[in-house]
Amino acid sequence: MPYTADISRNNPGCFLFLLDQSASMREALGGQPGLQKMDGAADAINRILDAISQRCSQGMEVRDYFHIGVITYTTDNEGNPTLGSVFPETSLQQPFLTVSQVVDAAEVEERQVKESDGAGGIVEVTRKFPVWLRPTASYGTPMCAALSAASGAVQRWTGEHADSYPPMVINISDGAAGDGDPVPIAQELMALATNDGATLLYNAHLSEVSAPPVQYPAQESDLPPDEFAASMFRMSSVFPDPVRDLAASMELPVVEGSRGYVYNADMVALVQFLDIGTRAASDLH
Amino acid sequence: MALRPPKRLWLPKTGNRPDEYEDAALAVYPQRIGVSGRRTVRVAVADGASESAFAREWANVLTDAFVDRPLDLCGLTEESLYAWLAVAQAEWHDCVPWDRLPWHGEAKARAGAFASLLGLTVSAAPDDPRQLRWQAVAVGDSCLFIVRGGRLQLSFPLEDAAQFDNTPDLVCSNPANAGELWECVRRGSGQCAAGDLFILASDALACWFLSRNAAGEKPWETLLTLNASGWAAWVEEQRRGGAMRNDDTTAVVIAVA
Numbered sequence: 001m002p003y004t005a006d007i008s009r010n011n012p013g014c015f016l017f018l019l020d021q022s023a024s025m026r027e028a029l030g031g032q033p034g035l036q037k038m039d040g041a042a043d044a045i046n047r048i049l050d051a052i053s054q055r056c057s058q059g060m061e062v063r064d065y066f067h068i069g070v071i072t073y074t075t076d077n078e079g080n081p082t083l084g085s086v087f088p089e090t091s092l093q094q095p096f097l098t099v100s101q102v103v104d105a106a107e108v109e110e111r112q113v114k115e116s117d118g119a120g121g122i123v124e125v126t127r128k129f130p131v132w133l134r135p136t137a138s139y140g141t142p143m144c145a146a147l148s149a150a151s152g153a154v155q156r157w158t159g160e161h162a163d164s165y166p167p168m169v170i171n172i173s174d175g176a177a178g179d180g181d182p183v184p185i186a187q188e189l190m191a192l193a194t195n196d197g198a199t200l201l202y203n204a205h206l207s208e209v210s211a212p213p214v215q216y217p218a219q220e221s222d223l224p225p226d227e228f229a230a231s232m233f234r235m236s237s238v239f240p241d242p243v244r245d246l247a248a249s250m251e252l253p254v255v256e257g258s259r260g261y262v263y264n265a266d267m268v269a270l271v272q273f274l275d276i277g278t279r280a281a282s283d284l285h
Numbered sequence: 286m287a288l289r290p291p292k293r294l295w296l297p298k299t300g301n302r303p304d305e306y307e308d309a310a311l312a313v314y315p316q317r318i319g320v321s322g323r324r325t326v327r328v329a330v331a332d333g334a335s336e337s338a339f340a341r342e343w344a345n346v347l348t349d350a351f352v353d354r355p356l357d358l359c360g361l362t363e364e365s366l367y368a369w370l371a372v373a374q375a376e377w378h379d380c381v382p383w384d385r386l387p388w389h390g391e392a393k394a395r396a397g398a399f400a401s402l403l404g405l406t407v408s409a410a411p412d413d414p415r416q417l418r419w420q421a422v423a424v425g426d427s428c429l430f431i432v433r434g435g436r437l438q439l440s441f442p443l444e445d446a447a448q449f450d451n452t453p454d455l456v457c458s459n460p461a462n463a464g465e466l467w468e469c470v471r472r473g474s475g476q477c478a479a480g481d482l483f484i485l486a487s488d489a490l491a492c493w494f495l496s497r498n499a500a501g502e503k504p505w506e507t508l509l510t511l512n513a514s515g516w517a518a519w520v521e522e523q524r525r526g527g528a529m530r531n532d533d534t535t536a537v538v539i540a541v542a
Binding site: 006008009010050053054055056057058059060062103106108118127128130 | 339382531
């Protein structure tokens, strides 16, 4: 049965995040004034990298259960694609670090936060916040180039990890690809497989259109009237059964055939999306 | 009636190092149980939850506490349980290098470590020192099996392989997260009979044991024949064949003569 491989240090999992840094990412996230999409997206990715690091943390050390990459995409002022691999000493061809290397790459900030004191009161405490990604946004959306780069990296990874849980690729974008039709390129990416199943591609579509949010639709008739929504839906994987069951247990609105696609998510929904998108429903060994 | 020395068998998850084994099993075995009427055999198995930090330390603290500081299972109350637990929680707290924790380990350490706990005592019956009486306490999915007369007499606290899931009850090292423990405590007791076999097992082995028993086999016979040298190869074979989950695997086997 696919999507059941144990994730272990011998057979690690793989996450690849693709982040659109085009100009439209300066707009408000989920209709929330004061929070730009680029800030929300960077914050959400930093949070999920923190959460993955903590999931792999064992006291003083970190177990390398995953390989993780982050690729950003925008254009220069002439429309030429500008792609970047966020982690140090990585490249578009090999964007991945192990979790322990990701941990080492973090800039750790200390922030004052208010927490419950456990006795009905609130106390202010200093907590550490790791940061890998800073928000930025300008120019165009070369999504096809980003998906092509992802395909190259994932193809290499699946070739080297044939028995691993399949890679999970998560794309956060305004959906308005400026360099062609992304669907065929995405389908090539989604066809890359390990012995445990095909690559999973999930999309958070932060549209320029102001339409109500949609989470995890199962059919195109569920989509909002947005010219790019159908493309983004078609290039989103159907949740494997174990992942859908997990999402249901987290009280997310999933049904049979739900895809890893959210439209115009607010910050809470975006973080939930990244959380479920990075949950293989298997134990970590 | 007397107990034979306990046989302890353990193996880490495939892919993990021995120092990453997060189960713990400990037994104290006085030589003259049942003769003096005062001595007690105490055995504990704990299974640290890998998702939590310093779980190995917590499992060891719990088993040490169960055999070193007897918990009065007859007169167990919510108050006496929490008082006993508070000492163990303080010991775990002292194991954690709080001032050297990396950022990724802080939140998990603050939340505390989690572990199942199974404790068994065998002692002379108060009214008849020639008879032995057993008592057990359990939180979670580490199980006690008693085999009598060639059949499984007792399975405690779980009775069916289908009851094993990813959300067992657990004992937490952080008092703030251990408030509902009393509702999760299961207790059992009974008389021993000559020829009884007591088997304590952490969850992967316990689930295998109940599956094989349900299939009409006698899984205790396998455990009786295994020794330390054959155990690892046998467990690895079960894991490879899908008969046993790849998890830390622990058994303590005690025979009543």
